[in-house]
Amino acid sequence: MAKNFEEKASAATKTASATGAAAVAGEGSGGKNLKGNKNSKKQVMSTPWRMAMKRLKRNKLAIAGLIFLVLMILVCFIGPLFSPYSMNDVDMAAAKQPPSAQHWLGTDDNGRDVLTRLLYGGQISMTVGLAATALEILIGAILGCVAAYYGGAVDFVIMRIVDVILSLPTMPILIMLSAMMSDWKVDPSVRVYYLMVILASLGWAGTCRFVRGQVLTVREMDYMSAAESLGIRDYRKIFKHIMPNVIPLIIVMATLAIGDTIIMESTMSFLGVGVLPPMASWGQMVSDGNNLMIFKLRPWLWMPAGFCILLTVLSVNLVGDGLRDALDPKMKR
Amino acid sequence: MGKYIVRRLLLMIPILVGVSFIVFLLVASLPGDAVSAHMAGKISPEKLEQNRALLGLDQPVLTRYFNWLGNAIQGNFGTSITYKIPVTEVIGNFVWNSFLLAVVAFVLELLIAIPVGVVSAVKQYSIFDNASTVFCFAVISLPSFFLAMILRFVFSVKLGIFPLDGMETAGVSYTGMQHIGDVAMHMVLPVICLTLLSVGSTTRYVRTSMLEVIRQDYVRTARAKGLPERVVIYKHALKNGMIPIVTFVGGALPSLFAGAMITETIFAWPGIGKVFLDSIGQRDYLFMMGFTMFLAVLVMVGNLLSDILYGVVDPRIRLK
Numbered sequence: 001m002a003k004n005f006e007e008k009a010s011a012a013t014k015t016a017s018a019t020g021a022a023a024v025a026g027e028g029s030g031g032k033n034l035k036g037n038k039n040s041k042k043q044v045m046s047t048p049w050r051m052a053m054k055r056l057k058r059n060k061l062a063i064a065g066l067i068f069l070v071l072m073i074l075v076c077f078i079g080p081l082f083s084p085y086s087m088n089d090v091d092m093a094a095a096k097q098p099p100s101a102q103h104w105l106g107t108d109d110n111g112r113d114v115l116t117r118l119l120y121g122g123q124i125s126m127t128v129g130l131a132a133t134a135l136e137i138l139i140g141a142i143l144g145c146v147a148a149y150y151g152g153a154v155d156f157v158i159m160r161i162v163d164v165i166l167s168l169p170t171m172p173i174l175i176m177l178s179a180m181m182s183d184w185k186v187d188p189s190v191r192v193y194y195l196m197v198i199l200a201s202l203g204w205a206g207t208c209r210f211v212r213g214q215v216l217t218v219r220e221m222d223y224m225s226a227a228e229s230l231g232i233r234d235y236r237k238i239f240k241h242i243m244p245n246v247i248p249l250i251i252v253m254a255t256l257a258i259g260d261t262i263i264m265e266s267t268m269s270f271l272g273v274g275v276l277p278p279m280a281s282w283g284q285m286v287s288d289g290n291n292l293m294i295f296k297l298r299p300w301l302w303m304p305a306g307f308c309i310l311l312t313v314l315s316v317n318l319v320g321d322g323l324r325d326a327l328d329p330k331m332k333r
Numbered sequence: 334m335g336k337y338i339v340r341r342l343l344l345m346i347p348i349l350v351g352v353s354f355i356v357f358l359l360v361a362s363l364p365g366d367a368v369s370a371h372m373a374g375k376i377s378p379e380k381l382e383q384n385r386a387l388l389g390l391d392q393p394v395l396t397r398y399f400n401w402l403g404n405a406i407q408g409n410f411g412t413s414i415t416y417k418i419p420v421t422e423v424i425g426n427f428v429w430n431s432f433l434l435a436v437v438a439f440v441l442e443l444l445i446a447i448p449v450g451v452v453s454a455v456k457q458y459s460i461f462d463n464a465s466t467v468f469c470f471a472v473i474s475l476p477s478f479f480l481a482m483i484l485r486f487v488f489s490v491k492l493g494i495f496p497l498d499g500m501e502t503a504g505v506s507y508t509g510m511q512h513i514g515d516v517a518m519h520m521v522l523p524v525i526c527l528t529l530l531s532v533g534s535t536t537r538y539v540r541t542s543m544l545e546v547i548r549q550d551y552v553r554t555a556r557a558k559g560l561p562e563r564v565v566i567y568k569h570a571l572k573n574g575m576i577p578i579v580t581f582v583g584g585a586l587p588s589l590f591a592g593a594m595i596t597e598t599i600f601a602w603p604g605i606g607k608v609f610l611d612s613i614g615q616r617d618y619l620f621m622m623g624f625t626m627f628l629a630v631l632v633m634v635g636n637l638l639s640d641i642l643y644g645v646v647d648p649r650i651r652l653k
Contacts, residue, residue, distance in 0.1 A: 061466065160347065160348070160351070161351075163348050163351075164348055164355065166632075167348055167349075167352050167629040168355065168356070168629070169625060169629075171594060171595075172609065172610075172613060172621070173356070175610075175613055176359045176360065176613065179364060179613070180359070180362055180364065182364065183363075183364035259473075259474060263476045266476050266478075267595065270476070270478045270595075271595075283478075286479055286482065287478075289482050295485075295486065295490070299486060302482070303486075306476070306479035306482070309479060310474055310475055310479065313474035314470055314474035316474075317470050317473060318470055321470070
């Protein structure tokens with residue numbers, strides 16, 4: 001019996017860490033669930049993580065969003081392999097064509113195939129959105145934890161920086177940072193990476209404030225006094241005992257932030273200060289519509305990219321909202 | 334309460350100094366300056382240098398920053414290089430055009446968001462709720478520039494109902510009612526654009542807040558004692574459900590003066606947001622500084638207002 005128990009416990013930890021939820025499932029209530037399942041061997045163990053996934057699966061909108069996102073990623077990353085054209089195939093003889101069998105979305109002024117550019121643009125827009133968000137969440141979560149855990153002067157300094165950043169008007173600052181970047185004369189393909197850093201450099205403040213608030217609540221809980229009295233090292237307390245309880249909320253926040261970041265990047269590219277040609281991005285393709293003739297007479301040049309942004313961000317937001325419902329234990333259906 | 338407000342106001346000072354310093358550093362390190370943006374190619378390099386010296390652009394950044402700060406504290410934000418009038422006057426001239434758009438959009442937003450949000454919460458998971466959820470997420474996910482372009486394309490280019498851009502028809506000088514009507518026609522599309530951009534998140538906010546209230550025990554008590562559902566919802570639940578909305582509205586008031594950069598630019602609406610976006614290109618650094626400060630103050634006053642309102646409408650909250 002005792003052996004059996006141990007095996008199950010280790011299995012629970014394994015599945016949990018495999019799904020990335022680490023100690024939420026393993027330490028939080030894994031033990032309780034084991035007791036519940038002792039009698040029925042065949043029943044799949046229900047960790048909080050699995051229960052959340054179950055709730056997510058019931059949310060039709062979120063699943064629709066998830067499926068669309070996967071399709072979008074597949075199409076953007078694999079699609080170009082089947083395209084007879086490349087991102088910057090300039091063919092002046094084939095310029096300014098309307099949609100046809102050869103060029104499904106026509107060609108632009110330089111004779112580049114719009115659909116192919118749209119797919120490459122999608123790769124860049126989505127990658128920038130994901131990478132910048134990952135970076136901002138990482139910085140924000142670590143600083144938020146540190147500020148809340150140590151308090152005092154550390155907290156004060158970090159939070160005042162956060163206050164200042166949150167009082168800055170985001171878009172103008174992004175435009176200025178980007179104008180500085182143009183002065184460094186970096187190659188457009190390298191510039192994309194700088195762009196991620198710039199987006200993250202303003203985005204982390206919101207995450208930091210949010211995570212700090214969550215950690216402050218967790219820190220006051222009884223099990224933290226227990227951890228305290230066991231004399232565990234600080235980083236273990238932060239990463240093993242506090243983080244796992246905050247991670248579900250961070251996941252929700254991160255998902256919703258991806259949508260915002262994609263919109264931010266596309267707005268910058270639309271204004272001509274984000275991803276620059278010859279690299280393609282959705283926002284930049286919409287900006288072709290700033291030319292009144294293209295805007296009025298050749299909407300296939302700017303409209304598809306806009307709808308791609310809309311649908312991608314919409315799916316991301318639906319998934320994020322679904323995750324919030326699924327991961328928030330207070331919102332029982 | 335008085336003490337609380339004073340303390341919050343004092344706390345704004347270091348933040349404003351921080352904001353101004355960061356923005357100043359950024360503006361100063363932009364490639365090119367106001368002189369090169371306005372006069373390059375038109376006059377000789379020596380003259381350019383003379384003009385720089387005249388504007389104080391040849392001094393070190395820190396000196397310039399403290400000069401600016403010293404003047405700003407006395408309420409002197411300098412003169413806009415583009416408009417040749419004091420920065421405060423430029424803001425005063427254009428901010429009302431932005432306010433006009435923003436206030437109409439804000440009223441519309443509340444008129445849509447509150448009823449839709451409340452009904453969505455009361456009939457959670459109904460067809461209406463699902464439809465409004467999809468709608469809300471769709472408009473939240475719309476990039477402002479794309480929405481503005483689609484509106485222009487559909488209603489102006491294809492249907493020809495509303496003018497493409499601007500604030501009044503060029504080349505004609507209407508007076509009186511005709512003028513008002515003309516401006517109103519030009520306002521329709523930008524207002525729709527701004528309303529749609531913000532109505533989604535507000536509706537979700539109202540819905541969440543109502544959902545929380547409806548689940549509370551006192552609502553169950555009201556039902557248990559046999560009150561009709563209408564009274565339970567609209568008399569008992571709504572009052573508490575509206576608390577976050579009141580604070581939200583209070584907090585949003587200052588932002589009505591902030592202007593909408595992208596929307597105003599695409600619709601060529603002469604608002605403060607468009608002026609600001611243009612000023613970045615023209616390196617009108619005094620205007621950029623002045624307006625960024627203005628924005629930062631708006632944000633902080635908004636936060637303070639919503640916190641104060643929270644204490645006013647919800648006696649459970651004590652500000653200290």
